[in-house]
Amino acid sequence: MQSCDVLVVGGGNAGLCAAITAREAGASVVLLEHAPKAFRGGNSRHTRNLRLMHQSPTATLAGAYSSSDYWRDLLSVTHGNTDEHLARIAIDATAELLPWMHAHGARFQPALEGTLSLSRTNAFFLGGGKALMNAYYAAAERLGVSVFYDTEVRSLCLANGMIREASILNDGVPSSVRPKAVVVCSGGFQANIEWLREYWGDAADNFIIRGTPYAQGVVLKNLLEQGAAPVGDPTQCHAVAVDARAPKFDGGIVSRLDCIPFSIVVDRAGRRFYDEGEDLWPKRYAIWGRLVAQCPEQIAYAITDAKSERLFMPSAFPPVRAESIGELACTLGVDASALETTIRNFNRAVRPGSFNPAALDDCRTAGITPAKTHWARPIDVPPFIGYPLRPGITFTYLGLKVDENARVLMPEGLPSANLFAAGEIMAGNILGQGYIAGIGMAIGAVFGRIAGREAAKVALG
Numbered sequence: 001m002q003s004c005d006v007l008v009v010g011g012g013n014a015g016l017c018a019a020i021t022a023r024e025a026g027a028s029v030v031l032l033e034h035a036p037k038a039f040r041g042g043n044s045r046h047t048r049n050l051r052l053m054h055q056s057p058t059a060t061l062a063g064a065y066s067s068s069d070y071w072r073d074l075l076s077v078t079h080g081n082t083d084e085h086l087a088r089i090a091i092d093a094t095a096e097l098l099p100w101m102h103a104h105g106a107r108f109q110p111a112l113e114g115t116l117s118l119s120r121t122n123a124f125f126l127g128g129g130k131a132l133m134n135a136y137y138a139a140a141e142r143l144g145v146s147v148f149y150d151t152e153v154r155s156l157c158l159a160n161g162m163i164r165e166a167s168i169l170n171d172g173v174p175s176s177v178r179p180k181a182v183v184v185c186s187g188g189f190q191a192n193i194e195w196l197r198e199y200w201g202d203a204a205d206n207f208i209i210r211g212t213p214y215a216q217g218v219v220l221k222n223l224l225e226q227g228a229a230p231v232g233d234p235t236q237c238h239a240v241a242v243d244a245r246a247p248k249f250d251g252g253i254v255s256r257l258d259c260i261p262f263s264i265v266v267d268r269a270g271r272r273f274y275d276e277g278e279d280l281w282p283k284r285y286a287i288w289g290r291l292v293a294q295c296p297e298q299i300a301y302a303i304t305d306a307k308s309e310r311l312f313m314p315s316a317f318p319p320v321r322a323e324s325i326g327e328l329a330c331t332l333g334v335d336a337s338a339l340e341t342t343i344r345n346f347n348r349a350v351r352p353g354s355f356n357p358a359a360l361d362d363c364r365t366a367g368i369t370p371a372k373t374h375w376a377r378p379i380d381v382p383p384f385i386g387y388p389l390r391p392g393i394t395f396t397y398l399g400l401k402v403d404e405n406a407r408v409l410m411p412e413g414l415p416s417a418n419l420f421a422a423g424e425i426m427a428g429n430i431l432g433q434g435y436i437a438g439i440g441m442a443i444g445a446v447f448g449r450i451a452g453r454e455a456a457k458v459a460l461g
Contacts, residue, residue, distance in 0.1 A: 004030040004146070005459035006452070007166060007179035009153045009219055011035070012042030013129075013441055014423025015185035016136035017448030018455070020104060022183070023143045025456035030177065031140065032151040032168060034186070034214040039250075040149060041133035042187055043211035043395060043424065043440075046252035048129060049122040050445065051438030052094045060098070060108040062119040067091055073121075073436050077283055081432025089404055090430060090439075093446040098123065100449070105135030117280045117358060122438040128253075153219050156182060158226040161410055162417045180459035181418040183451045184408075185444070188396035188424045189217025190237065191249065196393075199235045206298035208242050210256070210392045213249040220399065220425055228416075229401040229409040232428025238435045239289025241265075242392030244299060245317045254316040257387050260288060261375050262311045262357070263304040264346055265389070267295045270329065270338030272346070277374035280360065286394075286435035293391040300389040301332050303343070305381045311357045321383040328384045347378040395440065397428035406451035418458050420451035 006022040008015045011033030023029045033040050053070050054061050070091045074082060098108075107126040111119040118124075125132045141147065150171050157165040166177045189195045191213045196204035209215075224230055246255035260276050265288075267273060274291050278284050292300045309319070322328035325343055329336035345368055353363035355377060365372045400408050400421045407415035408426075423444040430443055 002176070003178045004028045005180050006030075006455045007032070007177055007182045008185060009166070009182065010042060010185035010187060010423065011040050011147070012185060012187070012423060012444065013044035013047070013132070013136075014444035014448035015183070016133070016140055017445050018183040018185060018420075018422055018452035019140050019145045020136065020143060021449045021452030022456040023140070023145050025453060025460070027456040027459045029145045030179070031145055031147045032153055033147065033149050034152045035149065035212065037149045039212065040137065041130065042215065044444070045130040045133050046211055047125070047132075047441055048253060049118065049124040049438045050094075050097070050441035051122050051436065052097060052442065053091055054095060058098065060111055060123040061121075062111040065121050073283065074430075074439065077434030077436050078432050079434070083429045085404065086402070087430045090443050090446045094442050097442070097445055101445070104139040106132055107135070118282055118437060121282070153186065155222045156184075156219065156419075158223060158228065158416075158419065161414065163419050181420065181455035183420045183422060183455050184219055184223070184400070184425055185421070185423040185448065186219040186425055187212070187215040188237075188399065189215065189220060190393045190396045191215040192217050200293070203293055203298050206390060207293070208246050208251065208255070208390045208392045209249045210240070210242060210251055210253070210394050215395070217396075223400060223408070227411055229411050229413070230398060231401040231426070232397040232399050232432065234396065234398040236397040236428070236433045237289070238286050238394040238397075238431070238440065239293065240286050240392045240394065241288035241292050241300070241302075241389040243315060243317045244388035244390040246390070246392070251392075255392060256285070257302060257315055257389065258285070258312040259302050259304055259308075259315070259387060260285070262308040263302040264343070264372070264379065265300050265302050266334065266339060266342060267300055268297065268334055270335040270342050272342060272370060275370045275373055277364070277372045277376060282437035285437070288389070289391040289393065292389050298391055301334055302387045302389060303328070303339070303379060304385050305379045306383055306385070307381045308377070309385055315387065319385040319387055321385055323382045323384070325384055328386050332386045332388060343379050346372075347380060350376045350378050395424040395427070397431055397433070399424070399426045399428040402426045402429055402447070405454045406447050407454065418455070420455050422447040422451040
């Protein structure tokens, strides 16, 4: 491990794509994974799909999803806060991913239908993200990539735009590596509550971290302190509403609640605060973490009824049920009188329409604020159902600025000679705000492959 052509820091989707690509280009590759082997894969082991451009139906994708469609969807959530050049590179390159992934062991489910509304846009991994990571690790090891677990990179020595050495702890023992090129794929700082508190204050103590507890941001902070150019707003992140009963770390995708479009969401005082039916769920699920984070005590509650319970993915934790709204409020800890008033006013505001859980229908409210613009139906069929919500942070958007070849930029805008970045640590170049389902894995795969290719070129001269 003391020397190699390409050093890859981080063993998730981006890191494995980089390591495999660099090794296939002829470079000797060492991959360092902070987690033990049983927890390898970072946030990627909790994923289940990625968003892909395609011109015609495939075995795993329905219809067509053009580059312009993809770009339009990204613009709708980022509101233009994105590097268009890098975003279009990521979008267009996804058209090549399916055969590459299949060649390295990935397997996919048939196109999914239903209220997820992703059959046209997202390919789902057979066995989920953990199966994908296992396939990639097997492919990397067959190719001769050297993988070290329980190995934390503490610092990278950056001098005159080049990495000279990596200081590491391997099973707690300090050591160093002298690579010819480095690809950092070590994620954001979402698991570092102290760092989150710098931007969110005490509210950060109530955040639930959906993914790996190893995403402490050590490498990110180290490189920023040495002058690597930052990108992204530190308060922006991929954050969804998760069940408040989920574990503090590593609960994964099963802690997410998909009931919101068919519910109303209230704070502890029993008041609605946002349009639950604003758009299709894959375009809006990732705004709800920030919305809940802005509620008092960072807690909110989704309320629905028996007729809507089978319209969304089942929850990992059982819903709270009651025969009356007042009883449900008391069980949840919500102001009962206020919640009864909120639901009574909501029900009166619902206008007749043709309910369609899989499309933007015409079931809406009128005369209340906030409005519910789609999927609005009276909450009137017992038992009434409630879920407590907390902000679930997936990854932070503060990261390293990169160019089209995944090279990390210095403050003057010049690229590093041998430092590259891929995955969540650079996703803020494309995701200035907002999120659409599956784009994180797409960014990681595309820029992981670019970084691996370019790092191998540098290392091999």
